[in-house]
Amino acid sequence: MALSFTLLATDGQARRGRLTTPHGPVETPIFMPVGTAATVKGLTPAQLLDLDAHLILANTYHLALRPGSELIADLGGLHRFMHWSRPILTDSGGYQVFSLAEKRDISDAGVRFRSHIDGRPLELTPERAIAIQEQLGADIIMCLDECPSSVDAEPAIQEAMRRTLQWAERCRAAQRRSDQALFGIVQGGLNPAWRIACAEALIKLDFPGYALGGFSVGEPTAQMLAVLDEAAAALPTDKPRYLMGVGTPADLIEGVARGIDLFDCVLPTRNGRNAQAFTASGTVKLRNAGHRTDPSPLDPECGCYTCQHFSRAYLHHLFSAGEMLGPTLVSLHNIAFYLGLMGQLRHAIEAGRFDAVRAEWLTKLGGADRGTADHNKGGWHPDAAAP
Amino acid sequence: MALSFTLLATDGQARRGRLTTPHGPVETPIFMPVGTAATVKGLTPAQLLDLDAHLILANTYHLALRPGSELIADLGGLHRFMHWSRPILTDSGGYQVFSLAEKRDISDAGVRFRSHIDGRPLELTPERAIAIQEQLGADIIMCLDECPSSVDAEPAIQEAMRRTLQWAERCRAAQRRSDQALFGIVQGGLNPAWRIACAEALIKLDFPGYALGGFSVGEPTAQMLAVLDEAAAALPTDKPRYLMGVGTPADLIEGVARGIDLFDCVLPTRNGRNAQAFTASGTVKLRNAGHRTDPSPLDPECGCYTCQHFSRAYLHHLFSAGEMLGPTLVSLHNIAFYLGLMGQLRHAIEAGRFDAVRAEWLTKLGGADRGTADHNKGGWHPDAAAP
Numbered sequence: 001m002a003l004s005f006t007l008l009a010t011d012g013q014a015r016r017g018r019l020t021t022p023h024g025p026v027e028t029p030i031f032m033p034v035g036t037a038a039t040v041k042g043l044t045p046a047q048l049l050d051l052d053a054h055l056i057l058a059n060t061y062h063l064a065l066r067p068g069s070e071l072i073a074d075l076g077g078l079h080r081f082m083h084w085s086r087p088i089l090t091d092s093g094g095y096q097v098f099s100l101a102e103k104r105d106i107s108d109a110g111v112r113f114r115s116h117i118d119g120r121p122l123e124l125t126p127e128r129a130i131a132i133q134e135q136l137g138a139d140i141i142m143c144l145d146e147c148p149s150s151v152d153a154e155p156a157i158q159e160a161m162r163r164t165l166q167w168a169e170r171c172r173a174a175q176r177r178s179d180q181a182l183f184g185i186v187q188g189g190l191n192p193a194w195r196i197a198c199a200e201a202l203i204k205l206d207f208p209g210y211a212l213g214g215f216s217v218g219e220p221t222a223q224m225l226a227v228l229d230e231a232a233a234a235l236p237t238d239k240p241r242y243l244m245g246v247g248t249p250a251d252l253i254e255g256v257a258r259g260i261d262l263f264d265c266v267l268p269t270r271n272g273r274n275a276q277a278f279t280a281s282g283t284v285k286l287r288n289a290g291h292r293t294d295p296s297p298l299d300p301e302c303g304c305y306t307c308q309h310f311s312r313a314y315l316h317h318l319f320s321a322g323e324m325l326g327p328t329l330v331s332l333h334n335i336a337f338y339l340g341l342m343g344q345l346r347h348a349i350e351a352g353r354f355d356a357v358r359a360e361w362l363t364k365l366g367g368a369d370r371g372t373a374d375h376n377k378g379g380w381h382p383d384a385a386a387p
Numbered sequence: 388m389a390l391s392f393t394l395l396a397t398d399g400q401a402r403r404g405r406l407t408t409p410h411g412p413v414e415t416p417i418f419m420p421v422g423t424a425a426t427v428k429g430l431t432p433a434q435l436l437d438l439d440a441h442l443i444l445a446n447t448y449h450l451a452l453r454p455g456s457e458l459i460a461d462l463g464g465l466h467r468f469m470h471w472s473r474p475i476l477t478d479s480g481g482y483q484v485f486s487l488a489e490k491r492d493i494s495d496a497g498v499r500f501r502s503h504i505d506g507r508p509l510e511l512t513p514e515r516a517i518a519i520q521e522q523l524g525a526d527i528i529m530c531l532d533e534c535p536s537s538v539d540a541e542p543a544i545q546e547a548m549r550r551t552l553q554w555a556e557r558c559r560a561a562q563r564r565s566d567q568a569l570f571g572i573v574q575g576g577l578n579p580a581w582r583i584a585c586a587e588a589l590i591k592l593d594f595p596g597y598a599l600g601g602f603s604v605g606e607p608t609a610q611m612l613a614v615l616d617e618a619a620a621a622l623p624t625d626k627p628r629y630l631m632g633v634g635t636p637a638d639l640i641e642g643v644a645r646g647i648d649l650f651d652c653v654l655p656t657r658n659g660r661n662a663q664a665f666t667a668s669g670t671v672k673l674r675n676a677g678h679r680t681d682p683s684p685l686d687p688e689c690g691c692y693t694c695q696h697f698s699r700a701y702l703h704h705l706f707s708a709g710e711m712l713g714p715t716l717v718s719l720h721n722i723a724f725y726l727g728l729m730g731q732l733r734h735a736i737e738a739g740r741f742d743a744v745r746a747e748w749l750t751k752l753g754g755a756d757r758g759t760a761d762h763n764k765g766g767w768h769p770d771a772a773a774p
Contacts, residue, residue: 037708038701044434044712046692067679067704075682075700083696292454295462305433309470313462314425317454321424324711325431 003140003181003208005240011354013232013259016346019240021087021139022179023079024054028240028261029345031252031338032057032089034269037066038082041269042328043335045083050305051336055087055140057264060132061096065115065122069135077137089140089264091244092129092171092185095213098147106146108163126170134177142211143171145185149217157189160214165201172205183209183242186231190223195231203236210235211242216251216265225254232259249278249341250365253358256345268338272331275319279337280364284312286330291316304336305329390527390568390595392627398741400619400646403733406627408474408526409566410466411441415627415648416732418639418725419444419476421656424453425469428656429715430722432470437692438723442474442527444651447519448483452502452509456522464524476527476651478631479516479558479572482600485534493533495550513557521564529598530558532572536604544576547601552588559592570596570629573618577610582618590623597622598629599647603638612641619646636665636728637752640745643732655725659718662706666724667751671699673717678703691723692716 002022009016019026033040033048036059040048048056058078063069072081078088094111097104101113101122110125129144144167146160164187175182184202188194195212202210212231215224228243235241242262243255252263268278275286279299284291286298294312306315306329318326341361348357389409396403406413420427420435423446427435435443445465450456459468465475481498484491488500488509497512516531531554533547551574562569571589575581582599589597599618602611615630622628629649630642639650655665662673666686671678673685681699693702693716705713728748735744 037704037710039705039710039712042711042715044692044715045696047431062708066708067700071680071700074680075698081698081701083701293458293461305431309432311462311468313454313458314468314470317424318426321449321453323424323426324429324714325426327711328429328431328715 002179003240005209005238007237009350011349011352012257014256014345014349014354015237015259015261016349017240017261019055019087019261021055021181023085023087023139026055026087027346029252029256029342029349030055030262031342032262032264033335033338034059034264034266035082035084035088036266037062038072038078040331040335041273042324042331047305047332048084048335049086051332051339053086053335053339055089055262056084057089057091058082058136058138059093059096060090060129060136061093061100061124063090063136064093064132065117069132073135073137077135079137087140088138089242089262090133090136090138090142092142092144093124093132094129094144095147095245097124106163108166110144126167127174130171130174130176130182134175134180137177138180140181140183140209142183143168143185143207145187145213147214148187148189149214151218152189154189154191157187157191158194161187161189161194161198165198168202168205168207172207181208183207183211183240185211185213185244186235187214188231189214190219190227192227192230195227196234199231199234207239209240209242211244211262212260213244215243216246221251221254224251225258228255228258228260235259249338250362252338252341253345253361253365256342256349257354257358263342265338268334269331272334273327275315275326275330277330277337278334282365286312286315286326287319288316298330298333299337302333302336302340304333306333306336389566390627392596392625394624396737398736398739399644401643401732401736401741402624402646402648403736404627404648406442406474406648408442408568410472410474410526413442413474414733416639416643416729416736417442417649418729419649419651420722420725421446421651421653422469422471422475423653424449425459425465427718427722428660429711429718434692434719435471435722436473438719438726440473440722440726442476442649443471444476444478445469445523445525446480446483447477447516447523448480448487448511450477450523451480451519452504456519460522460524464522466524474527475525476629476649477520477523477525477529479529479531480511480519481516481531482534482632484511493550495553497531513554514561517558517561517563517569521562521567524564525567527568527570527596529570530555530572530594532574532600534601535574535576536601538605539576541576541578544574544578545581548574548576548581548585552585555589555592555594559594568595570594570598570627572598572600572631573622574601575618576601577606577614579614579617582614583621586618586621594626596627596629598631598649600631602630603633603652608638608641611638612645615642615645615647622646636725637749639725639728640732640748640752643729643736644741644745650729652725655721656718659721660714662702662713662717664717664724665721669752673699673702673713674706675703685717685720686724689720689723689727691720693720693723
């Protein structure tokens with residue numbers, strides 16, 4: 001058994017659970033820092049351990065292109081390659097093929113495309129996506145899906161859904177390793193009926209976990225949440241649910257409220273590199289001149305290394321001077337903030353206080369920039385696309 | 388008393404000593420990692436503590452320009468600003484004015500120049516150099532000197548020497564804080580007689596420590612060492628000696644052999660950012676394709692975090708992918724290598740085995756690229772000049 005999931009408590013739709021993986025337990029709901037190219041940008045694995053990150057995500061597309069999944073397998077697998085002994089989830093590479101690769105040619109067989117790094121022609125099929133992920137060796141792996149934007153036209157979304165289901169079946173059949181949990185991905189755009197139909201078809205294949213894909217690519221948040229309400233309800237309660245590539249702190253709270261267990265997003269690290277910090281009272285832009293002389297910590301409520309030891313003035317200085325330590329310290333804080341928020345939500349569910357905690361947080365966050373601008377502009381995974 | 392220096396052992400000219408500063412002890416001979424803009428590039432203070440760095444260097448010129456020494460003073464001084472509670476040494480800014488600033492106009496009064504950041508006109512005088520360093524609050528501060536290249540024409544070197552002596556006297560007179568040790572700087576190019584004359588004139592001013600400036604700017608190593616032989620011998624034995632901006636691992640060994648106690652150099656961090664690692668068997672260029680599949684550690688003899696947990700293949704991958712973690716991990720290793728080398732030299736002096744250890748090391752290093760190419764190309768301090 002690659003994965004077991006235990007539901008420890010519920011509070012409304014919100015769920016408090018525990019995943020057990022070959023690389024240890026994961027308390028849910030949880031946020032996964034994104035380690036696109038086998039590194040969470042700017043942080044050492046030791047720093048991630050200090051932050052008590054558990055599950056992290058790596059991108060199959062990037063790793064398959066560079067350094068290659070075969071090499072990683074030869075070197076003992078992804079955990080050993082990047083020195084992360086806790087659980088890892090890899091995506092299928094599908095989203096990146098659709099968002100980063102050039103000259104895509106999609107058919108039922110798979111996707112032909114050109115590498116965004118060196119232009120060489122490549123092909124990704126459901127079988128190949130599984131083979132690559134088996135070489136990487138993550139604890140949780142994903143089916144190849146076709147990823148239309150949720151704001152695409154209906155025929156494109158329906159076609160993508162049909163193909164995603166066909167590919168899910170082929171991924172299931174292609175799986176050889178028994179120590180990896182393969183999740184199915186629900187597509188269907190912003191049409192709740194299609195989402196439900198897609199979920200029901202996947203459930204027949206009996207995956208150990210289910211993901212909701214194709215969100216956070218430009219649709220209004222309210223619309224995403226309305227679809228989530230119905231799509232999450234269509235999924236089995238005894239399996240983990242993963243909302244791919246979402247989102248802002250408020251999105252995470254709303255996702256948990258709708259029964260989501262797993263989240264990933266590049267916002268904490270990407271915004272961190274751009275001097276934007278998440279705090280309980282909204283985002284802080286450290287390049288702003290107002291921080292130049294500010295002796296106070298980034299977030300007085302935060303216990304992370306950055307907030308315990310450095311002033312906003314110092315962080316402002318690091319970004320002014322173009323010093324690497326700026327991105328590192330703010331990424332570190334942002335991940336601490338995301339992980340801390342999820343910890344509070346877990347605790348709130350256990351205590352039966354989820355609604356109150358949710359309302360408190362949304363009030364705090366709602367009073368300030370929720371970070372949605374960046375979120376909607378950039379989509380999710382292609383963290384490594386920018387140089 | 389800002390600083391005391393105890394000579395614990397000697398072995399030939401090599402010295403094993405201990406500096407006591409307001410921020411704790413420093414075992415000598417020691418290498419100082421360079422933290423130009425109040426950060427050792429790519430590393431957190433916590434990582435520097437893990438490496439057991441003690442004394443670090445910061446650049447007055449850079450900090451005076453950005454964020455400004457007055458601001459740092461308002462924020463509690465440099466130690467607090469950058470969260471480094473161990474000793475710090477600041478240079479005077481002179482070298483950077485001569486190597487980085489634009490439109491220099493030197494007179495006995497001081498140097499007028501334009502900022503290399505924004506072009507605004509500035510002036511550095513001996514009095515101003517001390518005032519700035521008193522605002523920064525390092526444990527060891529330096530006199531303003533005129534820094535000709537050691538390969539400049541003789542009249543220029545003699546003039547610089549005369550002015551350096553005059554400025555040293557003014558720096559001494561300008562000093563107000565009693566908790567900082569002000570070092571004099573010996574100039575005199577590659578002429579041993581001038582070096583000796585400069586040293587003797589400075590000794591009359593009775594500084595708590597002496598530096599040798601103007602090396603490592605293009606002269607052949609053998610010539611530098613020949614001058615060092617005589618210049619170091621002219622300095623009092625009961626005061627610490629600092630060879631500014633030098634150098635490669637072999638240079639450090641040869642400097643210690645000539646009685647030098649303190650060294651600083653950007654090589655470990657600058658080369659680290661460029662994927663070049665120092666090891667006991669010479670430099671390793673991690674971008675070389677040969678490392679792509681290499682499962683072995685960077686330096687099998689090294690106990691640092693990088694060498695204990697990551698393969699050359701992973702480091703090669705990080706640089707190929709342009710990931711920040713590459714510069715961080717290799718800078719970390721390079722500093723560990725430099726600090727470890729100095730630790731071995733201290734131990735060898737205590738054990739009366741310095742000549743044997745020196746010969747062993749030079750044989751190991753001599754068989755490979757000593758890293759002199761980069762060293763001669765770039766000079767020393769202007770680590771932050773490149774964007």
